[in-house]
Amino acid sequence: MTKVAIIGSCQSGRTALASKLGKKGNISDVTMYDFAKSGTVLIVVDATGYPKSIKPLVTALNLTDIVLLCIPPTGPDTYTGECIVALNTAGCMHGIVVLTKSDLAYQGALDELKKRIRKIATGTVLENWDQIAVSTTTFEGMEELKTMIASTGEKVDYELARLNELPPRVVIDQVFNVTGIGCVVLGVVKQGTIHAKDKIAMMPVDKTVEIRSIQMHDVNVKSAAAGARVGLALKNIQSKDVDRGQVISNNETVTTDFTLNCTLSRFTKRIFVGAILHIFAGLQSAPVRVEKIITNGNVVDYAKEGSECVLTLSGSKNIAYIESDRFILTSLDEKQRFVGYGFCDLGT
Structure with missing residues (x-):
């Protein structure tokens, strides 16, 4: 079973691509598609409620193991950038950059777009992702894309098999x-x-x-x-x-307050004491207040973008988590909404 998230801006061609990879199923702020044939099962999650809300994007990334980042011939836009920050923040290691609507672009333009994306991806989790141009109209590249998904799925299956002996x-x-x-x-x-x-x-x-x-x-x-x-x-x-x-x-810790060892994105703004953030732990989410910030062992009033810090956060909603959970920090009022990520401080 291979689970794939399809993300990108509204005009990225993501929904057309999803419809060619499987049969439409459940629809909410994410839309499920599935395909089953000869023992192969593919589940596709389209973050249809994004970019209006970031929750569908986080949901799609958490329900899947492979990501298809869709970019049209017009190139990356603001939301493509936010998707890249989200992928980096969520630590998504397996994915493919899909250049959609390839029938609307010349080969030279597609080659230039690939170079541009490779440059943008430098230093991110996308740095070593493969790229492929596809068209859902002429079906150019579609079979090659399916082969790439299957190959990546084999790597994912190997990694998942190592988790089978852990508590369910x-x-x-x-x-x-x-x-x-x-x-x-x-x-x-x-x-x-x-x-x-x-x-x-x-x-x-x-x-x-x-x-x-x-x-x-x-x-x-x-x-x-x-x-x-x-x-x-x-x-x-x-x-x-x-x-x-x-x-x-049977192995969850439940709390409303957190102390997180955090890495902030280079593409966010400074985080101040008293700021209201929104945290995601898996598919759970809750607003929290920044009560204290520690940088390099010192209590400070703010943390700079791109820095590492310890954040003490207070909230009112119970969140269940385990030690390995990666918390995603967001600021819903900003243009680029992904702030960073963190792990619970085991000393608390």
Whole structure:
């Protein structure tokens, strides 16, 4: 199973590309597409609610393992830049830069665009990503793109297999009630292996649930390993008590306040004590206030762009996380909204 996020600006051609890679499924602020043939399963997530909101972009990146960054012949714009900052902030290592609508550009112009993008990507996670020009009208490059996705998917599968022995953890992105079954959730197994009849906690609400049954691509299975997209019928909880972002796991820490070791983006503004930021932990999000900033061991009034610092943050919403979780910091009022990332200080 290969899970791919398709991102870019409104005019990037991302939605047309998604529609050629799979059959449209669930629609919300992200749109799911799926393809299954001869044992190959491809799930595509289009961040359709972006750029109006950054939440769909963060959601798409968290539900997938490979990213397609779509750029049209007109070249990168402000939102392309924000997507690149988001990819760097989220630490997305696997991806492909897709030059869309190639039928509308001359080869020389595409070659120049590739050089320009390579220059922009220097020093970011995109630095070593492959580039390919495609057209959803003439289908130029489409088969090559599918081959590139499959090749990258093999690398991802190897990495995910190493997570199978960790404690199970499922991140939920959709929930609904099914007559005769009850609460059903859709999500991704981020690590470990889940089994039907497992009893495990729903966090951060701290409620023990039982997995009645597991489906993968509409097929009932007895277990699901890291990387699988699953549908779970749950016992001992109602759908009204489950929200996007909640986590099925027995190893979560839950808190409203955080001390994070942070790396700020070079493309953000200074962060001052008292500032209101928005943090994302997986699909969970919450507003927080900056209470204290430490840089180089000293308490300071602000942290500069591109710097490393320790931020003490206070909030009012419970967030469930584990030690390895990467928190994404954002400022929703800025033109470029991604501030940086951080990990919880183990000393707190």
